[in-house]
Amino acid sequence: MQQEAGSKKSDKNSEKQLNAIRRLIETIGDALEIDASVELWDGSTVPLGRSVSSPLRLTIAGPGVIASLLRRPTLDRLIRLYAKGRIGIEGGTLVDFGEQLQDQSTRARLKHLGKLGVARMLLPFLFAPGDKPEATRGYAGDDTGHGRQKEENKDFIQFHYDVSNDFYRLFLDPWMQYSCAYFTSWEGGVDQAQADKMEMICRKLRLKPGDRFLDIGCGWGGLVTYAAEKYGVTAHGITVSERQLEYAKQLIAEKGLTDKVTVELKDYADLTGEYDKIASIGMYEHIGLANIPSYFNKMRSLLSDDGLFLNHAISRRAKRRGGRFGKRPEHKAITRYIFPGGELDDIGHSVQAMEQAGFEVHDVEAWRRHYARTTKIWCERLTARRDEADEMVGPELTRIWLAYLAGVSLSFSRGSLRIYQTLASKRARAVPEIPPTRADLYR
Numbered sequence: 001m002q003q004e005a006g007s008k009k010s011d012k013n014s015e016k017q018l019n020a021i022r023r024l025i026e027t028i029g030d031a032l033e034i035d036a037s038v039e040l041w042d043g044s045t046v047p048l049g050r051s052v053s054s055p056l057r058l059t060i061a062g063p064g065v066i067a068s069l070l071r072r073p074t075l076d077r078l079i080r081l082y083a084k085g086r087i088g089i090e091g092g093t094l095v096d097f098g099e100q101l102q103d104q105s106t107r108a109r110l111k112h113l114g115k116l117g118v119a120r121m122l123l124p125f126l127f128a129p130g131d132k133p134e135a136t137r138g139y140a141g142d143d144t145g146h147g148r149q150k151e152e153n154k155d156f157i158q159f160h161y162d163v164s165n166d167f168y169r170l171f172l173d174p175w176m177q178y179s180c181a182y183f184t185s186w187e188g189g190v191d192q193a194q195a196d197k198m199e200m201i202c203r204k205l206r207l208k209p210g211d212r213f214l215d216i217g218c219g220w221g222g223l224v225t226y227a228a229e230k231y232g233v234t235a236h237g238i239t240v241s242e243r244q245l246e247y248a249k250q251l252i253a254e255k256g257l258t259d260k261v262t263v264e265l266k267d268y269a270d271l272t273g274e275y276d277k278i279a280s281i282g283m284y285e286h287i288g289l290a291n292i293p294s295y296f297n298k299m300r301s302l303l304s305d306d307g308l309f310l311n312h313a314i315s316r317r318a319k320r321r322g323g324r325f326g327k328r329p330e331h332k333a334i335t336r337y338i339f340p341g342g343e344l345d346d347i348g349h350s351v352q353a354m355e356q357a358g359f360e361v362h363d364v365e366a367w368r369r370h371y372a373r374t375t376k377i378w379c380e381r382l383t384a385r386r387d388e389a390d391e392m393v394g395p396e397l398t399r400i401w402l403a404y405l406a407g408v409s410l411s412f413s414r415g416s417l418r419i420y421q422t423l424a425s426k427r428a429r430a431v432p433e434i435p436p437t438r439a440d441l442y443r
Helices: 002-032 063-071 075-083 094-101 104-111 115-121 150-161 165-169 190-204 222-231 242-254 289-302 329-337 347-356 368-384 386-393 395-414
Strands: 037-039 045-047 057-060 087-090 212-216 234-239 261-265 275-281 303-316 359-366 417-426
Touching: 002 045, 002 063, 002 104, 002 115, 063 075, 075 087, 075 395, 087 094, 094 368, 094 395, 165 242, 165 386, 190 222, 190 303, 190 368, 190 417, 212 222, 222 234, 222 242, 222 261, 234 242, 242 261, 275 289, 289 303, 289 347, 303 347, 347 359, 347 417, 368 386, 368 395, 368 417, 386 395, 395 417
Parallel strands: 037 057, 212 234, 212 275, 234 261, 275 303
Antiparallel strands: 037 045, 057 087, 303 417, 359 417
């Protein structure tokens, strides 16, 4: 009898929780008016708008999810619950969901929700047992990168890139370009856009046969092989990822370019020699703000007097009153789970630092919308092949990557992240071969 009474009480509590969360979602849906639904743990769905037609839905695996977030409403807790599969997205991607929530009028409507009424609806979860998601895959050391030693750069990079080459193949293009693509049409696909990106880099650097070309952070070797094949340069690439190095060496051999292209496992700080053209594509974000002066000084020391240097880097909006950037929750999440040691500069400071190091800046081009589209397509591709990814690296890591790609795409869309290509040369008597107009870039 006691057991039966306990069971009835449990059923009653469960019914209260379901009724409460349904009322809350309906209230939120009236304010949001978006084309999506929420699927609850009993299999029922509640629309987030009056005319929902999309299969897109947010899934909640149990009442413990609500209780957990109620007690600790942090981004880190949300990420852990998502990584463990307690929260999910079905019928679309996180970008699809986030794009609807980014609308300013949508956010404004949410502010008018009565806090007291919301609190009352959440009462059945206040003392309920909450999910306690274990710490998910994260960097074991100091992920901030402050006071970093040179040896840590390799650890930071390998944490991100040495997941699996096959994993990256699931969503990247045939060239394995893991940086912003360049779309000549917003309706274009990412494969062509990545080829166009490499072509634009080569054109901006005015590559020509016989040039000694250096790619700092060469990834899987796509750009160095492209430049050697199409422009006849002698190319050298460096990376601190062992998986990328293995792949790049195999690619060079397959293309018969061993006499034109070399790659090695090396930190940029240890490089010596002289190069006519240098590209740093998506590497600047890894060096740390404190190392910017030494980084640009190193690039200048490697560049010939009449050479050109292209720095392609993600940045963030400059602070209105200057000073050091605070670390926002989303940045903390990225350094913990994705890019340990990553720090973003603003373009104004980057240009200033280049000039202070002895560079003359010739051109700065914004590619923000290009990266929003690039990462959105990557997220869609990885979502489409999620089962394969789960088998390769496990569901938890797959979900983290999906959340990361979606979050980055949405950040570029709303402008909290930016990206620029900056072309520079040494301040020297020798004049680089730059045409009087940009017409050669678009021939």
